[in-house]
Amino acid sequence: MGRRLFFDPQLSPDDSIQCASCHLPSDAFSDGRAVSIGFERRAGTRNTPSLLNVLSDEPNFWDGRRDRLDLAVLDPLVNRVEMGNHTLSEVVDRLSANTGYRQAFDEAFHEGDQSISETHLGTALATYIRSLPRSPNAYDRYEAGDVSALTPQAKAGLQLFMGKAECASCHDPKHGRFTDGRFHSSGIGLGPAEGQLATLTTQALRDNQQGATLGSAIGSNAQLAALGRFLVTHLATDVGAFRTPSLRNVEQTPPYMHDGSITTLTAAIDEELYYRGLATGRPITLTANERDELLAFLRSLTSAPEANAHPAADGRSDLTPRAASGD
Structure with missing residues (x-):
């Protein structure tokens, strides 16, 4: 049905x-x-x-x-x-x-x-x-014991994902979903609200829209949409925070981020590393080879149609x- x-x-x-x-x-x-x-x-x-x-x-x-x-x-x-x-x-x-x-x-x-x-x-x-x-992807088969399911490059990318690149801190591989289900502010997409945060947050608190009504307001107002999770919780710490998406089939779903502002997976990797470094105070720098390895791992999360x-x-x-x- x-x-x-x-x-x-x-x-x-x-x-x-x-x-x-x-x-x-x-x-x-x-x-x-x-x-x-x-x-x-x-x-x-x-x-x-x-x-x-x-x-x-x-x-x-x-x-x-x-x-x-x-x-x-x-x-x-x-x-x-x-x-x-x-x-x-x-x-x-x-x-x-x-x-x-x-x-x-x-x-x-x-x-x-x-x-x-x-x-x-x-x-x-x-x-x-x-x-x-x-559908099982190459990573699923690897986790199930097929050590040949991932290429050497993708295996190196998995190590980066879990370690140096710190991707797993938000994109938790638990249960194979690659998301922590939480909300984070990456600094991406706040542009439409710049200079208007006080006015917009006050308006959101006054209107206190929920559910479908809130959805319609967000869909027609890019400034309001940029406030993210704040529109639901009304917590200042949630301004610009958005839900961590699953990375399964991520290669098939460009463009990226909540506003679709990042056109390629490579660019999305660079943006994520940059803002994660800002958030932690520890810049994350990958070599060109390491970036390719991380990209190879992310591509291994693609399932057959x-x-x-x-x-x-x-x-x-x-x-x-x-x-x-x-x-």
Whole structure:
């Protein structure tokens, strides 16, 4: 059910945008753009993160404003920049007008006319995202005992990752996810808010927006978006702090950082080393050879694409196009 919804443009008011418009299976469920392009070709303010390896009970979005996946998946639907609906009830009404969806929701949730609801819509989409495969990569095979899975260059890069380069201090390899799930300020992306921090933080405290409302405000205001985690916690220490992304499939998801401002993986390495050195007071310098070794290791985190990550062509076309009769 969630898979059908994910690839269905009926979730937008004019049948122009689907979840997969910004989360492309071919790009590890990101979109290759600096920032997302949504409803009526409106540009957002943040880079589209990959949906692979998402957990149900971790902070969602770059600022962590949702801690439940089944709620997080609904926010883009009512984000005026992303999918353009004013309310979730609009989406429910459109789906309810489709005979195929009425039958499919009832088969999935067994609640008759009540089967199509905001709650079940979120449950279905979240279930699909959790089902996306986490295919083993070269690092996984190496950790499982295949010492030949990593090249000598990548093995040297792993040592740098865990040691001299200090990457693992935030990109924790525990459970193979390469993120600590926490929020850090790297100094990147505060440009739009420069000279306006006092005004912007005061505005954020006054408005105290949350959830989907906060998401819409962030999507249409780059200055506000630059405040990061502060918009959720209202803690001064969280100004400019963003969630540590997973590095799995990182080679497939350029550009990088929350604002998509870093175009290549090599440049992202250099930026991360520079700001980590500033944060710790210990500059981190890698030779050209060491940088290549670290890059080789990061590339070993790429998984092979999975055919079942794409929508099924099973002939049930009645679930996608909306007929003129509303049926």
